[in-house]
Amino acid sequence: MDGRFEKGGKLYWLHSTVEAFESFLHVPGTVTRKGSHVRDAVDLKRVMIVALAAAVPCALFGMWNVGYQHALATGAAPSFWADFWFGFLKVLPLYVVSYAVGLAIEFASAQIRGEEVNEGYLVTGFFIPLIMPVDVPLWMLAVAVAFSVIFAKEVFGGTGMNIWNPALVARAFLFFSYPACMTGSGTWIALRKGEALIDAATGATPLSLAGDGLAALEGAGAQYGTGFWDLFLGTVPGAVGETCVAAVLLGAFVLVWTGIASWKIMASSVAGALLVGIAANAAGISDIPAYWHLVMGGFAFGTVFMATDPVTSAQTETGKWIYGFLIGVLCVTIRLFNPGYPEGMMLAILLGNTFAPLIDHVVTDRHIARKLKKARKG
Amino acid sequence: MPDIYKIKRGLEIPLCGIAATSVRKVPGISAAVCPDHFKGLVPRLLVKEGDPVLAGSPVISDKNNPSILLVSPVSGTVRSIVRGDKRKLLAVEINPDGKDGAASFPQRDPSALDGTQVREALLESGLWPFLVQRPFGVVADPSVTPKAIFVSAFSTAPLAADTEFTLASDIKYVQAAVTALGRIAPVHLSVKGVESVFAGIRGAILHIFEGKHPTGNVGVQISHISPILKGDTVWTVCPEGLAAIGRLFLEGRYDVRRKVAVCGPAAKDPAYIEALPGMSLDAVAGFCGDVEGLRIISGDILSGTDARSMQGITSSSGYLGFFHNQITIVKEGTEKELLGWMRPLRLNRFSADRTYFHWCLAPLLKGRKYDIDTNLHGGPRAFVMPDPYYSKVLPMDIYPVYLAKACLAGDIDKMEKFGIYEVLPEDLALCEFIDPSKNDIQDIIAKGIDLMLKEMA
Numbered sequence: 163m164d165g166r167f168e169k170g171g172k173l174y175w176l177h178s179t180v181e182a183f184e185s186f187l188h189v190p191g192t193v194t195r196k197g198s199h200v201r202d203a204v205d206l207k208r209v210m211i212v213a214l215a216a217a218v219p220c221a222l223f224g225m226w227n228v229g230y231q232h233a234l235a236t237g238a239a240p241s242f243w244a245d246f247w248f249g250f251l252k253v254l255p256l257y258v259v260s261y262a263v264g265l266a267i268e269f270a271s272a273q274i275r276g277e278e279v280n281e282g283y284l285v286t287g288f289f290i291p292l293i294m295p296v297d298v299p300l301w302m303l304a305v306a307v308a309f310s311v312i313f314a315k316e317v318f319g320g321t322g323m324n325i326w327n328p329a330l331v332a333r334a335f336l337f338f339s340y341p342a343c344m345t346g347s348g349t350w351i352a353l354r355k356g357e358a359l360i361d362a363a364t365g366a367t368p369l370s371l372a373g374d375g376l377a378a379l380e381g382a383g384a385q386y387g388t389g390f391w392d393l394f395l396g397t398v399p400g401a402v403g404e405t406c407v408a409a410v411l412l413g414a415f416v417l418v419w420t421g422i423a424s425w426k427i428m429a430s431s432v433a434g435a436l437l438v439g440i441a442a443n444a445a446g447i448s449d450i451p452a453y454w455h456l457v458m459g460g461f462a463f464g465t466v467f468m469a470t471d472p473v474t475s476a477q478t479e480t481g482k483w484i485y486g487f488l489i490g491v492l493c494v495t496i497r498l499f500n501p502g503y504p505e506g507m508m509l510a511i512l513l514g515n516t517f518a519p520l521i522d523h524v525v526t527d528r529h530i531a532r533k534l535k536k537a538r539k540g
Numbered sequence: 541m542p543d544i545y546k547i548k549r550g551l552e553i554p555l556c557g558i559a560a561t562s563v564r565k566v567p568g569i570s571a572a573v574c575p576d577h578f579k580g581l582v583p584r585l586l587v588k589e590g591d592p593v594l595a596g597s598p599v600i601s602d603k604n605n606p607s608i609l610l611v612s613p614v615s616g617t618v619r620s621i622v623r624g625d626k627r628k629l630l631a632v633e634i635n636p637d638g639k640d641g642a643a644s645f646p647q648r649d650p651s652a653l654d655g656t657q658v659r660e661a662l663l664e665s666g667l668w669p670f671l672v673q674r675p676f677g678v679v680a681d682p683s684v685t686p687k688a689i690f691v692s693a694f695s696t697a698p699l700a701a702d703t704e705f706t707l708a709s710d711i712k713y714v715q716a717a718v719t720a721l722g723r724i725a726p727v728h729l730s731v732k733g734v735e736s737v738f739a740g741i742r743g744a745i746l747h748i749f750e751g752k753h754p755t756g757n758v759g760v761q762i763s764h765i766s767p768i769l770k771g772d773t774v775w776t777v778c779p780e781g782l783a784a785i786g787r788l789f790l791e792g793r794y795d796v797r798r799k800v801a802v803c804g805p806a807a808k809d810p811a812y813i814e815a816l817p818g819m820s821l822d823a824v825a826g827f828c829g830d831v832e833g834l835r836i837i838s839g840d841i842l843s844g845t846d847a848r849s850m851q852g853i854t855s856s857s858g859y860l861g862f863f864h865n866q867i868t869i870v871k872e873g874t875e876k877e878l879l880g881w882m883r884p885l886r887l888n889r890f891s892a893d894r895t896y897f898h899w900c901l902a903p904l905l906k907g908r909k910y911d912i913d914t915n916l917h918g919g920p921r922a923f924v925m926p927d928p929y930y931s932k933v934l935p936m937d938i939y940p941v942y943l944a945k946a947c948l949a950g951d952i953d954k955m956e957k958f959g960i961y962e963v964l965p966e967d968l969a970l971c972e973f974i975d976p977s978k979n980d981i982q983d984i985i986a987k988g989i990d991l992m993l994k995e996m997a
Contacts, residue, residue, distance in 0.1 A: 187879065188877060188879075189917055189918070193873050194915075194916055197965070198841070198972045199835065199842070200553075200870065201972075201975075202893060202973055202976070203917045204917070205881055206921050207881045208976070209893070277920075278920070278921070321924060322921060419894070421929075422894075533767070
């Protein structure tokens with residue numbers, strides 16, 4: 163690094179930024195000073211880039227689907243490349259805003275703390291556009307990103323110290339601050355200026371249609387298909403990257419195979435959702451089959467990419483089972499009992515994050531108590 | 541039939557440069573007694589520059605417990621007394637005279653002694669500091685009777701010295717030492733298999749441990765045999781210490797000579813040497829070839845010390861640690877690597893993480909050894925990966941990340957709860973190795989232990 167960027171140099175205020183770009187390109191020539199003289203080749207950059215790669219199928223599908231939904235809703239003839247291009251141009255600004263605002267704050271905070279820039283935002287910034295409605299105004303997105311990076315992450319000390327998943331905090335911020343832009347039927351399908359839905363089309367998502375039961379959903383007569391497999395493939399309106407369960411499963415495979423995300427959280431979340439779904443069916447509260455909840459809305463995306471965030475999820479193996487289960491249960495419970503929030507996943511995960519330290523505390527306490535009892539006996 | 545413990549967790553780092561089982565001669569240059577090798581000891585100097593010493597002559601005593609002596613490993617004259625900041629005593633350097641002069645002690649049959657006599661003999665001879673007390677890994681307190689004495693007869697550290705080779709001819713001494721220490725407390729001896737040369741030792745409770753590193757760490761073994769609880773005190777001894785103790789009783793002399801493995805990816809023709817603790821590591825210059833700027837580590841590559849860090853000493857490479865039976869030579873990794881972490885495979889570097897694919901390409905990479913240098917491969921970050929990511933290389937029933945965080949916070953209650961009594965920094969060396977956040981976990985634990993010692997004093 164140039165001397166001007168070192169402490170006391172004229173451009174020291176750019177130190178963290180320059181360091182970040184430099185170490186992005188090169189693995190720096192830093193050697194170990196304390197402890198183990200050699201270290202594993204893995205670093206957080208590697209972990210984060212693989213997590214990001216796992217979500218790429220969701221992003222690509224999301225871009226195409228934005229165009230496809232637009233074509234269906236405006237009565238245009240669907241064409242694969244034209245749809246993708248339309249979606250790409252719609253989603254790209256979301257990415258530009260997400261990364262520009264988020265990274266600027268990250269770089270500034272790293273400089274203030276005198277630390278290196280943490281790569282956590284690489285992933286957060288990639289996830290945020292995927293859980294937003296595609297027509298979200300860019301200034302709102304910018305405010306939400308700034309809020310979540312500052313108040314959900316940096317005030318706690320940056321990546322690794324945060325309590326809540328920053329991407330979900332950004333979504334929650336918009337959800338409660340600008341509900342009109344986050345709910346209702348006008349937000350999920352991208353339209354150009356002057357365009358309007360054709361007469362037969364609806365802007366409602368399957369999740370909001372499902373509020374009135376399975377028959378209402380299947381017989382909605384929407385311009386898009388509302389069958390189980392339509393939902394599984396994700397050719398329905400919704401947040402940009404959350405609709406395609408097939409792409410999410412591909413991501414889940416990558417995350418579990420590379421050991422970044424815990425399959426225990428995913429499995430127990432699914433189990434929790436199914437349990438409440440089945441109970442609701444049995445009690446006659448809802449006629450939506452339990453397994454439909456797994457393919458509707460953000461459940462799959464949230465379970466795989468959000469609930470498994472290694473920082474904000476439960477840390478202990480037993481804790482992961484409880485934490486995931488809690489999220490699954492909460493998500494479907496909110497969907498069934500609170501018509502104001504058709505999407506329960508965001509709140510379920512944020513609540514799960516809140517309880518994760520408590521779950522871990524109980525798990526470690528009980529484990530240590532058992533261990534001491536055994537040791538005293540032996 | 542001994543208990544067999546099959547340890548599943550751990551990691552074998554495929555490092556190249558294992559020492560061949562042959563002994564090379566190296567010149568004996570100089571030696572030193574370094575108080576820093578002994579945790580918890582407050583040194584009081586007993587000699588001055590120019591004093592003649594024999595192998596076994598007291599050089600330093602412990603201020604808190606004057607009966608604990610550190611003695612010269614060789615005969616010669618005191619060349620210099622090295623002090624650091626605030627006049628802290630760093631080393632007493634000794635010029636060897638090339639003679640085999642050694643302090644002599646009475647030869648005694650260890651089975652005819654009682655515990656008090658064994659303690660007195662060890663204190664008087666300067667072999668006492670081989671007894672390490674847990675919790676915290678300090679020099680054993682002679683006034684304490686430990687719950688048990690634990691010995692790990694083998695090491696699983698990367699490129700570890702093979703004690704089956706180095707101590708094969710010293711078994712009778714090891715036997716004598718086990719008999720002697722058995723007068724103080726029950727001795728637990730852990731070996732790596734029934735065919736081990738140590739498996740025939742009598743008078744000890746034998747355990748068999750099988751598994752990857754850190755299975756050979758005595759701390760890991762204790763946690764499986766009988767975990768250390770609050771209020772417990774146990775002692776540990778290294779096998780080289782046993783051989784020296786046995787020689788004291790059977791031969792009546794202070795003799796801490798041992799075979800030391802000179803190994804490591806940068807070592808030329810790695811082999812064993814005859815060495816003394818406190819020996820100047822300049823003696824292994826022949827293993828470095830013509831390469832400049834290598835790091836010579838006293839001990840293993842994960843938990844050894846970079847002996848050069850001491851200021852003001854005569855030896856440019858530092859001195860061999862009192863408990864070490866291994867010298868590791870490794871290249872400094874000061875070179876930048878273009879697009880390192882972005883490469884899909886990066887097979888020329890070792891990683892145990894599953895985001896590199898060494899683990900699933902294992903059949904193709906079979907037996908591949910890596911030349912690992914000291915590059916950090918990243919920058920320091922906060923802990924991100926959850927606790928189980930680390931505990932998969934720590935075969936102890938504790939939560940390593942919770943323990944490290946408790947140490948960082950200086951929270952004594954939490955440190956106790958999460959097992960500070962059971963660990964020494966070396967036990968968490970592999971957690972440090974695999975950490976993608978590049979935390980100095982061993983240093984964090986060491987500082988936690990220092991805080992515990994301060995608070996409990």
